[in-house]
Amino acid sequence: xxxxxxxxxxxxxxxxxxxxxxxxxxxxxxxxxxxxxxxxxxxxxxxxxxxxxxxxxxxxxxxxxxxxxxxxxxxxxxxxxxxxxxxxxxxxxxxxxxxxxxxxxxxxxxxxxxxxxxxxxxxxxxxxxxxxxxxxxxxxxxxxxxxxxxxxxxxxxxxxxxxxxxxxxxxxxxxxxxxxxxxxxxxxxxxxxxxxxxxxxxxxxxxxxxxxxxxxxxxxxxxxx
Numbered sequence: 001x002x003x004x005x006x007x008x009x010x011x012x013x014x015x016x017x018x019x020x021x022x023x024x025x026x027x028x029x030x031x032x033x034x035x036x037x038x039x040x041x042x043x044x045x046x047x048x049x050x051x052x053x054x055x056x057x058x059x060x061x062x063x064x065x066x067x068x069x070x071x072x073x074x075x076x077x078x079x080x081x082x083x084x085x086x087x088x089x090x091x092x093x094x095x096x097x098x099x100x101x102x103x104x105x106x107x108x109x110x111x112x113x114x115x116x117x118x119x120x121x122x123x124x125x126x127x128x129x130x131x132x133x134x135x136x137x138x139x140x141x142x143x144x145x146x147x148x149x150x151x152x153x154x155x156x157x158x159x160x161x162x163x164x165x166x167x168x169x170x171x172x173x174x175x176x177x178x179x180x181x182x183x184x185x186x187x188x189x190x191x192x193x194x195x196x197x198x199x200x201x202x203x204x205x206x207x208x209x210x211x212x213x214x215x216x217x218x219x220x221x222x223x224x225x
Contacts, residue, residue, distance in 0.1 A: 006191045008181065014191060017173055018199050024174040025200070028088055029154040033147050035093025040100020041143060045131055047101065048108030055105070062101045070095040071157070078166045088167055092154055103146060107139045141215050148211025152204030159200055175200050 005014040043062070047055035077091045111117060112135070120130050155175075161167035162176025163183075170177075175196040182193025 005195050006189070008178075008192050009185060009189070014178075014195055017178060018175065018196055021173040021175050021178060021196070022199070022203075024085070024168055024172055025155050025158060025176070026203075028085070028092070028158040028168075028174070029151045031089045032092035032096065032154040032158075033150045035089065036096035036150065037100055037143065037147050039093070040097035041104050041136075041139075043097070044101040044104025045108050045135060045139075048105035049112060049127070049131055049135065051109075058101065059105065062098045065095070065098045071160070074157070074161065075164075075166065078161065083161075083166050083169055085168065085172070088158060088161065092157060096150060096154065099146060099150070100143070103142065104139060107142055108135055111135055111138055145211045145215045148207050148214070152207045155200060155204055155207075 003013050003015070005018070007013055008017070043058050047058040073095050074091045078087055081087050117130060117134055120134055158167055158174065159176030159179060162174050163180045165180065168174040168177050178196040179193050179200075182189070182196070185192050
């Protein structure tokens with residue numbers, strides 16, 4: 001059989017388009033998570049380590065972002081600046097950092113009371129060295145897990161925006177754009193939209209399982225269980 005998953009309305013091979021579109025969907029998901037993880041981790045570690053009014057101010061800004069629907073923010077910003085790959089990555093990265101900040105702050109608040117951190121203080125270790133060498137390595141496994149979860153979420157968000165026409169624009173192709181193209185043919189050519197949807201689902205679930213496996217391998221607390 002020449003076309004395993006069939007063809008679309010213009011006779012293009014659906015499997016080839018899914019493979020080609022995976023580049024964009026995965027690129028957006030991974031880059032958006034890198035941006036949001038970088039911002040959120042730095043703010044969370046600083047807020048948890050220093051505390052005081054500075055940490056409180058960071059958390060109040062975080063709470064303000066949590067109160068706003070992220071999808072609405074993305075729609076507004078993309079509507080202003082126009083849809084593009086760079087805008088999509090930037091917008092998703094700048095709206096998904098709050099989860100990292102809250103989680104990293106909680107982890108650091110717990111870790112900075114441990115004996116190894118107190119010992120580092122007692123020998124005069126600088127604050128930035130404690131954060132880089134003692135705190136970040138101990139929250140890395142948690143960061144890996146939440147990042148993999150957010151990669152799947154970012155892929156779904158990109159697909160949603162592309163489905164609405166505010167994501168990836170032709171001639172580029174993504175799974176969300178394929179879903180948008182196929183919705184008009186669901187009654188006659190169901191495979192045009194079904195298989196990209198399956199690709200999104202399988203990829204998101206697979207990345208989550210990968211994150212759980214990496215946590216078991218990287219986290220020293222999981223060793224020997």
